[in-house]
Amino acid sequence: MTRITVINPNTSGALTNTITAAAQAVSSADVTVTGVNPTVGVPSVESHAEETIAAVGVLDLVRARQADTDAYVIACFGDTGVHAAREVATCPVVGMTEAALQTACLVAHRFVVITMPPRTIAHSARVIRELGLEHRCTVVAVDVPVADLMGGSSHLLDAFTEAARAAMATDGAEAVVLGCAGLADLVAPMSRVLDVPVVDGVAAGVGIAAGLVAMGLNTSRANTFAAVELP
Amino acid sequence: MTRITVINPNTSGALTNTITAAAQAVSSADVTVTGVNPTVGVPSVESHAEETIAAVGVLDLVRARQADTDAYVIACFGDTGVHAAREVATCPVVGMTEAALQTACLVAHRFVVITMPPRTIAHSARVIRELGLEHRCTVVAVDVPVADLMGGSSHLLDAFTEAARAAMATDGAEAVVLGCAGLADLVAPMSRVLDVPVVDGVAAGVGIAAGLVAMGLNTSRANTFAAVELP
Amino acid sequence: MTRITVINPNTSGALTNTITAAAQAVSSADVTVTGVNPTVGVPSVESHAEETIAAVGVLDLVRARQADTDAYVIACFGDTGVHAAREVATCPVVGMTEAALQTACLVAHRFVVITMPPRTIAHSARVIRELGLEHRCTVVAVDVPVADLMGGSSHLLDAFTEAARAAMATDGAEAVVLGCAGLADLVAPMSRVLDVPVVDGVAAGVGIAAGLVAMGLNTSRANTFAAVELP
Amino acid sequence: MTRITVINPNTSGALTNTITAAAQAVSSADVTVTGVNPTVGVPSVESHAEETIAAVGVLDLVRARQADTDAYVIACFGDTGVHAAREVATCPVVGMTEAALQTACLVAHRFVVITMPPRTIAHSARVIRELGLEHRCTVVAVDVPVADLMGGSSHLLDAFTEAARAAMATDGAEAVVLGCAGLADLVAPMSRVLDVPVVDGVAAGVGIAAGLVAMGLNTSRANTFAAVELP
Amino acid sequence: MTRITVINPNTSGALTNTITAAAQAVSSADVTVTGVNPTVGVPSVESHAEETIAAVGVLDLVRARQADTDAYVIACFGDTGVHAAREVATCPVVGMTEAALQTACLVAHRFVVITMPPRTIAHSARVIRELGLEHRCTVVAVDVPVADLMGGSSHLLDAFTEAARAAMATDGAEAVVLGCAGLADLVAPMSRVLDVPVVDGVAAGVGIAAGLVAMGLNTSRANTFAAVELP
Amino acid sequence: MTRITVINPNTSGALTNTITAAAQAVSSADVTVTGVNPTVGVPSVESHAEETIAAVGVLDLVRARQADTDAYVIACFGDTGVHAAREVATCPVVGMTEAALQTACLVAHRFVVITMPPRTIAHSARVIRELGLEHRCTVVAVDVPVADLMGGSSHLLDAFTEAARAAMATDGAEAVVLGCAGLADLVAPMSRVLDVPVVDGVAAGVGIAAGLVAMGLNTSRANTFAAVELP
Structure with a gap:
């Protein structure tokens, strides 16, 4: 094992x-x-x-x-x-960030990272730049604190789905990276609704x-x- | 399975x-x-x-x-x-190239790709640029044709080791990516001699x-x- | 000759x-x-x-x-x-792509590549990146298949002109690269309507x-x- | 005050x-x-x-x-x-790093960062990349531990001067950034010997x-x- | 002195x-x-x-x-x-441009340069690229000629404030660089209204x-x- | 005409x-x-x-x-x-610089720009960066003043050939850009000796x-x- x-x-x-x-x-x-x-x-x-x-x-x-x-x-x-x-x-x-970004590169030409809350966009951007992937993705944020994840993340489905849809329409995103630990609840429903790969970095x-x-x-x-x- | x-x-x-x-x-x-x-x-x-x-x-x-x-x-x-x-x-x-490059990023700050023969350096460089990793690695080549690999690669150990040593000394390489399929024979002996990670992209x-x-x-x-x- | x-x-x-x-x-x-x-x-x-x-x-x-x-x-x-x-x-x-991109650089500070259909945006982006021109242009697409060009391209004038206008308004585009062979019919009318250079890569x-x-x-x-x- | x-x-x-x-x-x-x-x-x-x-x-x-x-x-x-x-x-x-890098940009087209010990080259590189200055400088290291600085840095003059000379000869460096706190002792003698600006980031x-x-x-x-x- | x-x-x-x-x-x-x-x-x-x-x-x-x-x-x-x-x-x-850009980097993760008139966006972009700061800022323009500044700039407060607000909302700008000499009148009122740093490059x-x-x-x-x- | x-x-x-x-x-x-x-x-x-x-x-x-x-x-x-x-x-x-750089991109994967005198390396680098071609070439210089060209450039053949050979050996250069007007005398003999394309930007x-x-x-x-x- x-x-x-x-x-x-x-x-x-x-x-x-x-x-x-x-x-x-x-x-x-x-x-x-x-x-x-x-x-x-x-x-x-x-x-x-x-x-x-x-x-x-x-x-x-x-x-x-x-x-x-x-x-x-x-x-x-x-x-x-x-x-x-x-x-x-x-x-x-x-x-989990480098793992998620690398994985997304293998299943999509471009993707979006959806993080939370907005002030952590710079944290995602730092890892993206360290890996040289600015040309492959954009980062957006949903405005909820991490504390909101303690009882699961399914109540955030609409907010994340909407953010993903916007990035697919305007930035050419073809896959989604969930930009926070604790969002794995969203993988299945977002994949189903959006019909694109949704990546949980911990997995x-x-x-x-x-x-x-x-x-x-x-x-x-x-x-x-x-x-x-x-x- | x-x-x-x-x-x-x-x-x-x-x-x-x-x-x-x-x-x-x-x-x-x-x-x-x-x-x-x-x-x-x-x-x-x-x-x-x-x-x-x-x-x-x-x-x-x-x-x-x-x-x-x-x-x-x-x-x-x-x-x-x-x-x-x-x-x-x-x-x-x-x-195998994207897999090898991503893997090397996880075990070293900088690394060297050793490909063969020299005219394929541009092929490696294209994938490196597509992944945005120019700042993390250099590419060098050993001047033997791919046909030399048909009976195994262990006879190339010295040439690859020497190329790796040069990159470690002058370019800050801390790991090695083997830039051709069929070089897995080199992983164990090069790792042992150089004491750095050696990545076979197929694996x-x-x-x-x-x-x-x-x-x-x-x-x-x-x-x-x-x-x-x-x- | x-x-x-x-x-x-x-x-x-x-x-x-x-x-x-x-x-x-x-x-x-x-x-x-x-x-x-x-x-x-x-x-x-x-x-x-x-x-x-x-x-x-x-x-x-x-x-x-x-x-x-x-x-x-x-x-x-x-x-x-x-x-x-x-x-x-x-x-x-x-x-034709490298020729068009190089030409546009000589007549404009920034330009837009209008390709077709949308799934080929990645193909244009690859050449743009190979030439290092990401900072000089954007790529957009008109959603028609290449088969639509067999009888000429003048019926696409409105779609291409609208895409160009949008890029001029929002991305600072000052010239247009036609992102497909067979669009030369559009050069003259688009140049006239938009009053900016329009580049056919084959020419x-x-x-x-x-x-x-x-x-x-x-x-x-x-x-x-x-x-x-x-x- | x-x-x-x-x-x-x-x-x-x-x-x-x-x-x-x-x-x-x-x-x-x-x-x-x-x-x-x-x-x-x-x-x-x-x-x-x-x-x-x-x-x-x-x-x-x-x-x-x-x-x-x-x-x-x-x-x-x-x-x-x-x-x-x-x-x-x-x-x-x-x-002190961002201050030193910004200052060097104002007095030279290209410069060298001389840090210590070698394993911290990655630390300098991270700040350089955050500021976008990879095209303006290189980083080299002198192989002494920071502990060597406790009684002053003048005994390191030869090592730093030699590293600077090498970068001036081979990388086009026109100024020097001292890549560690506690090296201010070197500013005056290195400036005199090399006849180029030497920047202490704390100052x-x-x-x-x-x-x-x-x-x-x-x-x-x-x-x-x-x-x-x-x- | x-x-x-x-x-x-x-x-x-x-x-x-x-x-x-x-x-x-x-x-x-x-x-x-x-x-x-x-x-x-x-x-x-x-x-x-x-x-x-x-x-x-x-x-x-x-x-x-x-x-x-x-x-x-x-x-x-x-x-x-x-x-x-x-x-x-x-x-x-x-x-003043390099000074303003470097200063903004020290007080914000991202910022906006607001220049005038629009045709000078390319001039700002050239300095930004020379300093490697494309990833830290965007450039926008207010459409007034420089001659409008001769009697002071306070009449431009609304136009500059609106441009800054747009960049804060859509590009993640967290500070403002005034992209022209003679705009110092705007520093205090824009800082007050927007509650972010506003940089005059001459100062x-x-x-x-x-x-x-x-x-x-x-x-x-x-x-x-x-x-x-x-x- | x-x-x-x-x-x-x-x-x-x-x-x-x-x-x-x-x-x-x-x-x-x-x-x-x-x-x-x-x-x-x-x-x-x-x-x-x-x-x-x-x-x-x-x-x-x-x-x-x-x-x-x-x-x-x-x-x-x-x-x-x-x-x-x-x-x-x-x-x-x-x-002539942008023309030479674009031309070299069409006949070689990588190339070298040989300019004169050394202080103008920064001038070449500025145009290279404006065109985004840092990844395709290097710049080196021959240490003679431009005044030396007034009577023709054939006396510089050895110096330019040696510089080209060095770049071919160490930087992967596959073509040469002559980095000064007035060097057209060198095109034929350097092409012959080096057996690679030599580009005169004026032509x-x-x-x-x-x-x-x-x-x-x-x-x-x-x-x-x-x-x-x-x-």
């Missing part, structure tokens, strides 16, 4: 459970998904300041889970702490991480991500 | 067998890999003209294998016919394709890749 | 005649334009799959016309088979190709486009 | 004093510079993991200094925590920050950097 | 006085600002042709003011003659230029901007 | 004659080439300051030649005054300009290049 630890960087255990269950449901049979989150930190990551605090929790969880993990997936759009986690983890680390990340493990690939220690000893 | 058809666009059955076996060896247990190649076409793809002819063979094989396939991987660096295959296939299609493509299947994702039919009826 | 062979990659002889006559009409007096098309292939090129098949026809025609040709122009927006043709031809090859390509011949320039054989012997 | 707080994100008080004194020495007479650093954290920032921890210290210091500060300068190459600090601070925040940041204060400009609260209440 | 000469490239002395007074008002106490303009040339710079003529006047004024100047600011959006002035001046030269340029002087930085003479002897 | 006026922006009549004769020699039979230069101005254009002065001469010559000209070619690498000339001329204007510009005339295309007056009345 390939053991994937999904790290939700905020402190909501309910959200962690939702995320984990959704990712497990669409993963390969030989993959087990364990979700964790920090007990101290921020209830949601909707700003750079919250991201700063949440990243410390990500590092702590990486270190706590080393013996039980074959690969990590960071389940926060914006890929909180992914670079640092690569230095600390002894196995591969995949961000995508788990699949990709399992593939890295199968190939025996780990983060390069050559320079940028050489191992770091923290105090 | 997830049934992946790996299409080798050239006519060498021996190369197809090598490619397929190597990809199966590092894939998940619930994935079966079947390799095919055209019986008519070109013995190797080392130019745009050969690519043009080989792409027709790819389309024919996609159509011939529809009933037995859950996802296709195109096993030629340069991703011969991938866009056209997406229009014709009823399931997802992944190119990477099989894992990613299986992930798409697990998530139920298929190519968007919204516009660019809408289904095409060929004569 | 400079002998230009214009290759229409689809099988419509009527379209070939229209294209050829229009290009001849605006070319220098010492240039003769001969139009050809494959007898077997696809009736129009509106997808990557059709492009794949049409490209084989382009290569066949290049080889058939070598003795009678000083330069080739490929008359299909998306530049079907241009790279491969450069390897096979013994003289220069110019794509532009013939002029540029003749210039290459006059200067004695041929495709570089140094590496990427070294001559290829096909089976 | 304009009160600038310079935040050194690592825990070295000696380095803080060096940095502060150097910046004060070349600043306008109506500017006072106060240097601070976290008492808990990391002794130097040479990795993403250390950056993660140091960023929390930056936020704490921003909050502690609000009443006594008109603008902040973050004195760590890579601009540790700058985005988060903008959300928390009630006044402008300038990173540049203090001047730019004072200018923002004089113009009454503060971080936009419109969206991305709207104020955040931390727990 | 740091002596800054602000060069207005057009022949309007009234505009020079307005520009100079506004810049002095928000500059550091140890900076004196002297405004000058050519007596022969063009009354406004709204085209490349006028820019060509105005640039000669800029060079003449640089030479005339050498003994009395510590740094120059060129007060015309588009940075008329800045590169040439760097070769001729014996001290630093800052363009920004004076502050930045004073910072260069304080640091002892001058234009690199290494290659591109080596001193030139004009006839 | 199509009447092309070639404008040499410097004051050397000998250079004008050389340039004109070379361009006429490789142009179509129905094209006449007339060379002109300013009588007052700078003897060579090797800096931005000289470019500023030379551009005024270009505008004067455009106006003087309106009645006798069907299209202009500006014969100075860096395309001195081309944008302004487009506003003033009543017919098309082509810069290329004349051919392209004649093509614009044949198609009836003129500069768009829609916005950026609307006609300007100079004093």
Whole structure:
């Protein structure tokens, strides 16, 4: 079995459970998904300041889970702490944002990232630029706080569907990336209504991480991500 | 079981067998890999003209294998016919080049693509630019024809290792993408000697394709890749 | 006399005649334009799959016309088979898309490419990106199939003019590139109505190709486009 | 008087004093510079993991200094925590990296960033890409740890001068950005020896920050950097 | 005292006085600002042709003011003659456009440049591209001639505010750059109404230029901007 | 007959004659080439300051030649005054730099621009970036002043050939652009020795300009290049 630890960087255990269950449901049979989150930190990551605090929790969880993990997936759009986690983890680390963006490239010429709330558009844009994908997608936002996701996301179906429709009509979007963890409830109904691929980055990340493990690939220690000893 | 058809666009059955076996060896247990190649076409793809002819063979094989396939991987660096295959296939299609490049991004800040022969550097560069990854990698070439791979690639170990070392020293490469199908023999020894990740795009493509299947994702039919009826 | 062979990659002889006559009409007096098309292939090129098949026809025609040709122009927006043709031809090859884009850059700061049908926007975008011109233009599409051009294009005047007006109003377009062969009928009336330059890529390509011949320039054989012997 | 707080994100008080004194020495007479650093954290920032921890210290210091500060300068190459600090601070925040890069653009067509140690090249590259300056500079590294700076930087003069000379000879560099805080000792001797501008980002940041204060400009609260209440 | 000469490239002395007074008002106490303009040339710079003529006047004024100047600011959006002035001046030269763009980057994730009249959008775009900032801003124009600014700019408040509001709503702009000299009247009221930073490039340029002087930085003479002897 | 006026922006009549004769020699039979230069101005254009002065001469010559000209070619690498000339001329204007770069793209995947002297590398880079061609070429320089060209350029053959060979070996160059007017003497011998295309931008510009005339295309007056009345 390939053991994937999904790290939700905020402190909501309910959200962690939702995320984990959704990712497990669409993963390969030989993959087990364990979700964790920090007990101290921020209830949601909707700003750079919250991201700063949440990243410390990500590092702590990486270190706590080393013996039980074959690969990590960071389940926060914006890929909180992914670079640092690569230095600390002894196995591969995949961000849900990079996983979602790469996946969308394989099923569509252009796509839209729908994130929430609007102030996090810059966080998505940073990962998009790091991967060089500005020419393949646009980013829009639905104006609800992440806290709205704690009991599931199906009440957001109309808002996300409308945002996707607008991007399909005006920006040539041919697929949708859900720009937040905890939105997996939307994959099936949005796919059905819009008839285009809808990507949940956590599920995508788990699949990709399992593939890295199968190939025996780990983060390069050559320079940028050489191992770091923290105090 | 997830049934992946790996299409080798050239006519060498021996190369197809090598490619397929190597990809199966590092894939998940619930994935079966079947390799095919055209019986008519070109013995190797080392130019745009050969690519043009080989792409027709790819389309024919996609159509011939529809009933037995859950996802296709195109096993030629340069991703011969991938866009056209997406229009014709009823399931997802992944190119070994895009798979390799995406994988390398997840394990290294910068990497080198080592292709062969030199005239195909432009083919790699086209896929790199399509994915927006010029800022993450360089492309170099080893000056041997693809025909040299028919009996395996281990005799090329020194040439590829030397090219990788040069890129690590001068371009900041921290991982290696093998820029040709049929080079999987090099993964283990190069990883050992260089101590950095070495990516075989066929293996990477099989894992990613299986992930798409697990998530139920298929190519968007919204516009660019809408289904095409060929004569 | 400079002998230009214009290759229409689809099988419509009527379209070939229209294209050829229009290009001849605006070319220098010492240039003769001969139009050809494959007898077997696809009736129009509106997808990557059709492009794949049409490209084989382009290569066949290049080889058939070598003795009678000083330069080739490929008359299909998306530049079907241009790279491969450069390897096979013994003289220069110019794509109508690259010719049109380069020409528009010389007469306007920004311009719009109006292609047809919408699914080929990605084909135009690929050439634009290969030439690095994303910052100089946008691409829009008129939703008619290429088959509509067989009897001429003047019935499309309103649709193209409206698309151009929209791009002039919202994207700063100052010139128009007609994004399909067979639209030369639109050059004069659109220029008159819009009062901006309207570029037909086939005419532009013939002029540029003749210039290459006059200067004695041929495709570089140094590496990427070294001559290829096909089976 | 304009009160600038310079935040050194690592825990070295000696380095803080060096940095502060150097910046004060070349600043306008109506500017006072106060240097601070976290008492808990990391002794130097040479990795993403250390950056993660140091960023929390930056936020704490921003909050502690609000009443006594008109603008902040973050004195760590890579601009540790700058985005988060903008959300928390009630006044402008300038990173030494962005300040140095912008300054170099005003005095040279191309320049070189010389950072240390090599694994932080990726940190510089991230800021360069965020500002869009890949076409104006290259990044190289001197292989010494930041700890070597604690007693001053003059012993590094030869290594930095040699790196600058190489970039001037091969990459067209016409100016030098010192890619680490604590290198101000090198400005005068390198300028003299190389006869090109040498930029210390802390000094540049203090001047730019004072200018923002004089113009009454503060971080936009419109969206991305709207104020955040931390727990 | 740091002596800054602000060069207005057009022949309007009234505009020079307005520009100079506004810049002095928000500059550091140890900076004196002297405004000058050519007596022969063009009354406004709204085209490349006028820019060509105005640039000669800029060079003449640089030479005339050498003994009395510590740094120059060129007060015309588009940075008329800045590169040439760097070769001729014996001290630093800052363009108001580059100063404004760099300043906006420090207070907002994205911003809008509002220039006038529309035909000068290309002039702004050229400087934006030279600085690599296409991903951080958009350019729009208000359709009034520069001559309208001679008696002050407050009558343009509504037009500029409306343009800014549109960019904030549709392009994610979080700050405003005033894309013309002589618009400083708009800074206070637009800031108040829109509640985002509004940047006057002349004021920004004076502050930045004073910072260069304080640091002892001058234009690199290494290659591109080596001193030139004009006839 | 199509009447092309070639404008040499410097004051050397000998250079004008050389340039004109070379361009006429490789142009179509129905094209006449007339060379002109300013009588007052700078003897060579090797800096931005000289470019500023030379551009005024270009505008004067455009106006003087309106009645006798069907299209202009500006014969100075860096395309001195081309944008302004487009506003003033009543017919098309082509810069030798843009013509050379576009031509090289049609005959090679990558190429090298060899300019002179080194300080003008930035001038070439500006045009390359304006056309978006950074990914297709590199720029190098031979260290001789433009004055060395007055008696012909054949004594520079070795220096240019060596620079081309280096770029072919290390940067993948497959063609050469001669980065200065007056180098046409080098086209034949360099082509012969290097066996790759060698492009003279003046010849290329004349051919392209004649093509614009044949198609009836003129500069768009829609916005950026609307006609300007100079004093």
